[in-house]
Amino acid sequence: MKTTILLTAALMAGTTLAASAETLRWARAGDSLTLDPHAQNEGPTHTLAHQVYEPLIIRDMTGAFEGALATDWAPKADDPNVWVFNLRQGVTYHDGADFTAEDVVFSINRAKQENSGMKELLSSVVEVRAVDDHTVEFVTDGPNPILPSNLTNLFMMDSGWAEANGTVDVQDVDGGETTYATTNANGTGAFKLVSREPDVKTVLTRNDAYWGMDQFPMEVSEIVYTPIQNAATRVAALLSGEVDFIQDVPVQDLDRVDGSDGLVVKTAPQNRVIFFGMNQGPDDIPNDNVEGANPLSDVRVREAMNLAINRDAIKKVVMRGQSQPAGMIAPPFVNGWSEEMDLAETDLDRAKALMDEAGYGDGFSIQLDCPNDRYVNDEGICQAAVGMFGQIGITVNLDAKPKAQHFPLISSGGTDFYMLGWGVPTYDSEYIFNFLVHTRGEARGSWNGTGYSNPDLDAKIVSLASETDLDKRNATIAEIWEVVQDEVLYLPIHHQVLNWGMKEHVGIEVSPEDDPKMKYFTMK
Amino acid sequence: MLAYIIRRVGQSVLVLLVVGLVAFAMFRFVGDPVDAMLGQERTQADIARLTAELGLDKPFPVQYWRFLEQAVQGNFGLSYRQGRPVSEILVERLPATLELAFVSGLMALAGGIALGIFTAIWRRGISANVIMTVSLIGVSLPTFLIGILLIYLFSVELGWLPSFGRGEVTRIGWWTTGFLTESGVKALILPAITLGLYQMTLIMRLVRTEMLEVLRMDYIRFARARGIREKSINFRHALKNTLVPVITITGLQLGSIIAFAIITETVFQWPGVGLLFINAIQFVDIPVMAAYLMLISVMFVGINLIVDMLYFAIDPRLRIDRTGGGH
Numbered sequence: 001m002k003t004t005i006l007l008t009a010a011l012m013a014g015t016t017l018a019a020s021a022e023t024l025r026w027a028r029a030g031d032s033l034t035l036d037p038h039a040q041n042e043g044p045t046h047t048l049a050h051q052v053y054e055p056l057i058i059r060d061m062t063g064a065f066e067g068a069l070a071t072d073w074a075p076k077a078d079d080p081n082v083w084v085f086n087l088r089q090g091v092t093y094h095d096g097a098d099f100t101a102e103d104v105v106f107s108i109n110r111a112k113q114e115n116s117g118m119k120e121l122l123s124s125v126v127e128v129r130a131v132d133d134h135t136v137e138f139v140t141d142g143p144n145p146i147l148p149s150n151l152t153n154l155f156m157m158d159s160g161w162a163e164a165n166g167t168v169d170v171q172d173v174d175g176g177e178t179t180y181a182t183t184n185a186n187g188t189g190a191f192k193l194v195s196r197e198p199d200v201k202t203v204l205t206r207n208d209a210y211w212g213m214d215q216f217p218m219e220v221s222e223i224v225y226t227p228i229q230n231a232a233t234r235v236a237a238l239l240s241g242e243v244d245f246i247q248d249v250p251v252q253d254l255d256r257v258d259g260s261d262g263l264v265v266k267t268a269p270q271n272r273v274i275f276f277g278m279n280q281g282p283d284d285i286p287n288d289n290v291e292g293a294n295p296l297s298d299v300r301v302r303e304a305m306n307l308a309i310n311r312d313a314i315k316k317v318v319m320r321g322q323s324q325p326a327g328m329i330a331p332p333f334v335n336g337w338s339e340e341m342d343l344a345e346t347d348l349d350r351a352k353a354l355m356d357e358a359g360y361g362d363g364f365s366i367q368l369d370c371p372n373d374r375y376v377n378d379e380g381i382c383q384a385a386v387g388m389f390g391q392i393g394i395t396v397n398l399d400a401k402p403k404a405q406h407f408p409l410i411s412s413g414g415t416d417f418y419m420l421g422w423g424v425p426t427y428d429s430e431y432i433f434n435f436l437v438h439t440r441g442e443a444r445g446s447w448n449g450t451g452y453s454n455p456d457l458d459a460k461i462v463s464l465a466s467e468t469d470l471d472k473r474n475a476t477i478a479e480i481w482e483v484v485q486d487e488v489l490y491l492p493i494h495h496q497v498l499n500w501g502m503k504e505h506v507g508i509e510v511s512p513e514d515d516p517k518m519k520y521f522t523m524k
Numbered sequence: 525m526l527a528y529i530i531r532r533v534g535q536s537v538l539v540l541l542v543v544g545l546v547a548f549a550m551f552r553f554v555g556d557p558v559d560a561m562l563g564q565e566r567t568q569a570d571i572a573r574l575t576a577e578l579g580l581d582k583p584f585p586v587q588y589w590r591f592l593e594q595a596v597q598g599n600f601g602l603s604y605r606q607g608r609p610v611s612e613i614l615v616e617r618l619p620a621t622l623e624l625a626f627v628s629g630l631m632a633l634a635g636g637i638a639l640g641i642f643t644a645i646w647r648r649g650i651s652a653n654v655i656m657t658v659s660l661i662g663v664s665l666p667t668f669l670i671g672i673l674l675i676y677l678f679s680v681e682l683g684w685l686p687s688f689g690r691g692e693v694t695r696i697g698w699w700t701t702g703f704l705t706e707s708g709v710k711a712l713i714l715p716a717i718t719l720g721l722y723q724m725t726l727i728m729r730l731v732r733t734e735m736l737e738v739l740r741m742d743y744i745r746f747a748r749a750r751g752i753r754e755k756s757i758n759f760r761h762a763l764k765n766t767l768v769p770v771i772t773i774t775g776l777q778l779g780s781i782i783a784f785a786i787i788t789e790t791v792f793q794w795p796g797v798g799l800l801f802i803n804a805i806q807f808v809d810i811p812v813m814a815a816y817l818m819l820i821s822v823m824f825v826g827i828n829l830i831v832d833m834l835y836f837a838i839d840p841r842l843r844i845d846r847t848g849g850g851h
Contacts (some may be wrong), residue, residue, distance in 0.1 A: 041563035120565035199796040240679040404555025
């Protein structure tokens with residue numbers, strides 16, 4: 001009897017082992033830039049870091065908050081300027097060191113350094129203090145109701161490991177030596193780093209001592225991550241079975257991948273909206289043919305342009321169905337988004353009438369600046385829009401160029417009419433207002449290339465940061481949106497859609513942040 | 525002789541400096557790395573600070589001088605994109621490109637000579653004409669298309685060969701090689717064909733023309749009249765005389781194989797310096813772009829220098845004192 005039980009147990013153990021030895025070969029267009037979790041605030045870099053390191057809070061695959069290294073968090077009862085985080089107990093780093101409050105203090109201070117790419121997300125944090133080994137307090141410069149949403153990509157490093165390896169400081173971009181953390185990693189995450197050749201291959205193996213072994217599927221035992229830049233090659237690698245999972249399937253290949261035996265494409269709206277910005281501030285702009293006046297500063301012209309864009313046609317022809325027409329510049333996940341505002345209409349007659357009314361019945365011509373390697377079919381969208389604006393008499397000269405040349409134009413104010421895409425990692429409208437609506441200045445409005453400046457609105461935007469009454473705060477957000485919509489500050493086009501291609505046995509749903517976290521993957 | 529060498533070396537250094545200057549003048553048209561480096565949440569103040577820190581606000585001759593100063597000391601700076609020393613990255617990536625270039629060069633040479641001889645000797649045969657027609661594809665189809673066609677045929681449809689990457693590599697000192705593993709050799713085949721196809725067609729057509737020329741020469745006719753065997757005439761007499769220009773061309777083409785590996789490497793995600801350069805352009809990674817361009821120009825200048833010196837050794841006319849004039 002005893003032997004039978006033992007035998008059964010042994011057999012069962014054998015089967016579980018066999019079933020769980022699953023390698024996930026994963027490819028996407030770009031590689032992580034660095035393993036240093038605080039050096040770069042960039043999508044693919046964070047995605048890789050999420051497998052190895054953990055923040056206090058993460059977003060699960062649906063975008064909802066989930067405790068990672070913190071179990072619960074709340075503002076302090078008697079002090080609205082303080083957030084208290086209770087940390088998970090019994091968590092160890094891959095090298096065996098214990099995770100404690102001291103590591104949180106160290107990591108947050110490290111991420112606040114001058115050379116850190118994450119410091120803007122922590123600009124409201126004045127101090128982080130360890131109350132005891134498993135309690136941390138964040139002191140902010142005023143009440144900050146949305147602090148937790150700024151922490152979902154702020155990874156926790158072991159202070160002892162960093163000191164021992166001389167990597168207490170984030171690397172200085174300008175010369176100097178490369179730091180140990182750039183090429184090595186020691187996190188608390190579900191996977192351990194085995195080897196990494198940047199731009200070639202990164203191998204991770206399951207961390208069997210992970211605190212969440214029983215809470216998550218944890219069915220991937222090994223991850224082999226290879227960036228494959230060329231879209232056709234990436235799809236070919238999936239079709240030929242050399243990889244199991246690719247992010248960013250090009251829209252023209254969706255049918256081919258989905259139609260192949262054993263492969264599926266999963267689709268979901270991304271946390272990114274695509275729109276045009278217009279330089280409406282100055283009295284005259286250089287990139288149009290109107291002398292002594294700025295047609296874009298007339299709200300009727302902007303409204304007419306908004307009515308001229310046929311978003312459904314763009315969706316059908318340019319995006320092959322892979323987009324969701326937008327009427328506002330907030331993705332649907334974001335606090336402040338409303339279905340009503342996100343509706344957009346096309347009405348050429350009214351658009352022409354508005355152009356007449358504004359005194360531009362004969363139209364005008366203007367240059368549109370567009371990236372050609374940043375968003376899905378970005379140049380194609382712009383080309384389609386050129387034809388649409390032409391229907392109301394606006395002659396648009398399209399200038400499409402690589403992102404490295406396009407985005408500096410927006411930063412420097414060198415463009416009067418441009419395309420931009422925006423993702424909202426905090427899932428809150430304040431983030432959009434801070435960067436895109438607030439008057440351009442030292443701290444806010446850095447992506448506002450519209451020249452729009454409204455002191456009343458600015459005051460409301462600033463007030464959001466410290467408004468703790470959430471109902472009141474949401475009311476203010478709605479008020480700001482109303483102005484943005486009425487003024488037609490931007491011309492929204494659509495919400496981008498994500499397409500992940502994978503083998504049938506890989507079980508995962510697309511996350512709006514485009515950041516697969518492999519601990520959630522099932523491998524049937 | 526010494527004076528000649530010194531003069532040529534001096535000219536080479538001058539060419540290198542000019543290449544660097546032109547490169548730096550062009551970098552600002554590639555774009556601005558600051559935006560890519562800072563990410564979405566940067567403020568105007570961050571942009572100003574980083575631009576100043578990297579010296580990007582200075583005119584390009586100043587930036588170039590800074591680069592030269594560092595480069596002379598063997599320091600090519602840190603990659604903006606990866607945050608690692610550029611020299612380390614280049615050394616890591618160079619073996620992949622050199623192995624690919626070597627194999628495709630070898631393939632182009634062997635295939636080109638064999639097919640060239642074949643089409644010259646049986647120039648009226650059907651197969652020779654087929655080869656000549658097909659070879660037009662090699663000249664006229666762009667590299668990336670050939671690569672993608674090969675991937676779809678041999679990786680997706682037939683499943684014989686990998687579509688991307690280098691396979692398993694073995695480390696020997698600082699060098700990594702794909703020759704020693706099965707997956708490494710398999711991974712080499714498609715990129716090598718893609719990269720070498722153009723050169724192979726070129727060599728084939730060159731060999732054919734030269735060979736036809738030689739076969740019409742008097743000494744071949746006399747050899748035939750003497751009753752020497754066809755095989756001996758074709759391979760011992762004709763081929764030898766054909767090869768001299770072929771070898772010159774091949775030497776010069778080696779440089780372009782390495783330089784033009786960029787496209788092939790992008791299509792096959794081949795982890796060489798070409799792919800590195802493409803990534804650097806997209807990110808405006810100035811230190812990497814500068815180092816790569818310098819490396820390629822050093823290579824071209826070096827090859828030319830060697831060729832010049834060989835001419836000097838071979839061709840006695842060059843040794844005549846030039847001050848004499850007359851040519």
